[in-house]
Amino acid sequence: MITLNNANLPAISVAKPDYDRAGLQGGIVHFGLGNFHRAHQAVYLDRLMNLGQGQDFAIIGAGVMPSDARMRDLLAGQDYLYTVVEQSAKASTVRVIGAMIDHLPAADAAAIIAKLADPAIRIASLTITEGGYFINAQTGHFDPAHPAIAADGANPLAPKTVFGMLVAGLKARRDAGIPPFTVMCCDNIPHNGHVTREAVVETARLSDPALADWIAANVAFPNGMVDRITPATSDRERAMIRDDFGIADDSPVFAEDFIQWVLEDNFPLGRPALEQVGVEFVEDVTPWEMMKIRILNGGHAVIAYPSGLMDIHFVHEGMENDLVRAFLDKVERDEIIPVVPPVPGTDLSAYFAKVAERCANPKIGDTIRRLCLDGSNRQPKFIIPTINDRLAQGLLVEGLALESALWCRYCAGVTDSGAVIEPNDPNWDRLTAAAQAARTDPQAWLGMAEIYGETGQNPVFAEAFTRWLDLLWQQGTKATLQHYLAA
Template identity: 70%
Template sequence: MDRLSTKTLSQIAQPVPGYDRSALRPGILHFGVGNFFRAHQAAYLDRLMNMGLAQDFAIIGAGVMPGDAQMRETLAAQDHLYTLVEQSAERSDARVLGPIVDYIAPGDHRRVIATLADPAIRIVALTITEGGYFIDAATGHFDRAHPAIAADAADPDAPRTVFGLIVAGLRARRAAGQAPFTVMCCDNIPHNGDVTREAVAGTAQLSDPALADWILANVAFPNAMVDRITPATSDRERRMVREDFGIPDQAPVFCEDFIQWVLEDNFPAGRPPLEKAGVEFVADVTPWELMKIRILNGGHALIAYPAGLLDIHFVHEAMADAQVRAFLQKVEADEIIPAVPPVPGTDLAGYFDRVAERCANPKIGDTVRRLCLDGSNRQPKFIVPTIAHRLDRDQPVEGLALGSALWCRYCAGTSDSGAMIAPNDPNWDRLLARAAAARSDATAWLGMVEVYGATGSDARFAQAFARWLAMLWDRGTRATLDAYLGG
């Protein structure tokens, strides 16, 4: 067996789709066919299809960025099949998934729009990363002046952004007298449905204000909280899936055995019975969203930068480091968990214990570098709001200030050992310059209004940040963590 495909499924000893894929009918168009989507939303759909359900909600992928072309080619060569390997600390289980039936190449806007106009498509879903929503960090709102959005407004029939494509599809449906699809964001952004609504309507407003009004009045944008740790795939994972499970898959996905999806039930055009696959439907996703973003994603940021400065490669190795783990536990207990409102049916301390257990899972192979990635987009969403929350209540922010100082020190581009840190942010060059300037003047870093907003100028936070940053430069990461942990 040289390649995973429909013809070779019978040769695979692991579980494979128990449904007739030739009988599936598309009902979802998904932008951003990356590892998280394939380990999360697609995994739920596969579970339903194996129950004999959701056969009319198969997925068509759509590429937007040039880099999506490689994934499209790889999946197409495998009949859009791929292997999902779920890993706990004790065991690994593999199965082949098949809910994706097609994948439109990036740049083929005509086919994307035609597919969006098809009334069979009832859900348009997105996982385009936190940085893909054209949010002006200074205002917290959609940036209509962004050059990519302005280009779509100037040529709305040949859009290049996800939002321009969605607007074009909705325009075609309105012109044909068809009901709109639901737009379902599955990215890790606070109030992600509301953010997506603003982006879609804002894009439409620039070229067709009447269409923007129709979108606001008729299109549903449910909010969601999604969770599953899903590392990037490398040759290591491709080798493991072949050697351990006998599957020659060029696009396997490895993930933890934990999965969660909390979703507002707002799907006027219909939806799969996802509750039967374990999705929790709620009237307001906000409590779960804040819990996850502040405790899990904020916790990832606390692990990332001290570990990166200490040349630790894997996240489970960082969790095995007594200082890094104690730093995470203290900041979570003292500053983050108290800033999370109650969540129905959930013990927040127990939730954090499960987060720590997940991060310590040695099977996942999640890297510290992945957690360090894109801090300029992640810090304003996962760390700064908690700092602002506590400052508003005149509560201490020592641990969070140290976490922010560690990010600044990491962006100086060398670890404590002097090893070079490769660029790890879309704004890396700008961050390098600011981090260098902040060594003598902390305001050079805190003046990034797009990251810190007004929080950077708050004297309580700024003084703590400057003190910790100076200590990191003078004494190093380990001595600084000792100082913080020692009170």
């Protein structure tokens, strides 16, 4: 077994960097060095560097949350190298990724701001999860009154949030006469560049309105669509790297073999030539974004909650369940796909077939619990917009109402067998109380305006939701799915 680090790279027999890592220069500061970023953006950059290009766009990580310290320690001990294992249903391939060269600790905001002010940095990118953007679900906009943002507004020189740090870095560049970096969001949020722009501008406005106006006028925030299924890493994955490939890697990433990135080409200071390694640059990413968020992410929610209630552990096991698979097929084909606008060069039915194939991949080890995670942030982005579109067109929402009822039933905190569901949402306590109250009063759930907005008061949706929730409590998930599929 070989410990992963620069010195041992020559002895490692799997695919690895063909470029001289000592010659890399930081050009991107990235916030959120979780598995998705490391299996997506960093992989594309590594591929480009192997072509002898983009070596002045190496990644410098930046911590924000206290939990980021653990990732920094693991990666620093490996010279910021790590393995990515790509898994299809039939084969696994592994590669050592070398595109990252440093990781600044969350506790050192001054160091992060100084790096953002460095003229060599041309892009600041983010994967901070859907819930990290301080969006008020009732308004659909950034909430500058959130305590964490308000604190950065009051103390702009000592920010704690990613948006406060970006503002401070942009201010330093403006004051020094350095052109601003591009801010590139890589999270699964509709119009993610617009969302990030609002967050940065409105955070700046709290302390410096003139700076906010300068950012709004001068900083680019391209929208992008990103896609790759990337489960969490556990001791299981670390053992597989050791046993199957002979590498001691404390922070490997396992991912499916599918990968996609569609990005608006708006980078005033330049960008790596990622089109040479498969990134698709377009003028407007909206069609691809809506397709992915509604069909893939919405489909994940359709799989997740019935599987969770029936004590199914892995996503591929959910896809092997005839009821779950038929539920996914029916909701997608009858309700989701019909209201997804056309996408250039894409057959939506074929896209969904690929989504289903990916979810059924037994090699990934993706868990139902991960798909159930953070519904309070995901449902307003992945499910409720489709419900609203169908209601506006006078179309039925039976399957989506059942999905919402399944989420409510899941948040009650026990599966159909009586097994306890451990907290799985930042707002778990509130959701559990509302879900238990909804057993006799559905408006206790539908009245959560920060999640449902006005949708929960729509009589068509509310009636369907109530009917399905009653059936779930009376007969359980299996019988309810059978009833829906027979209708």
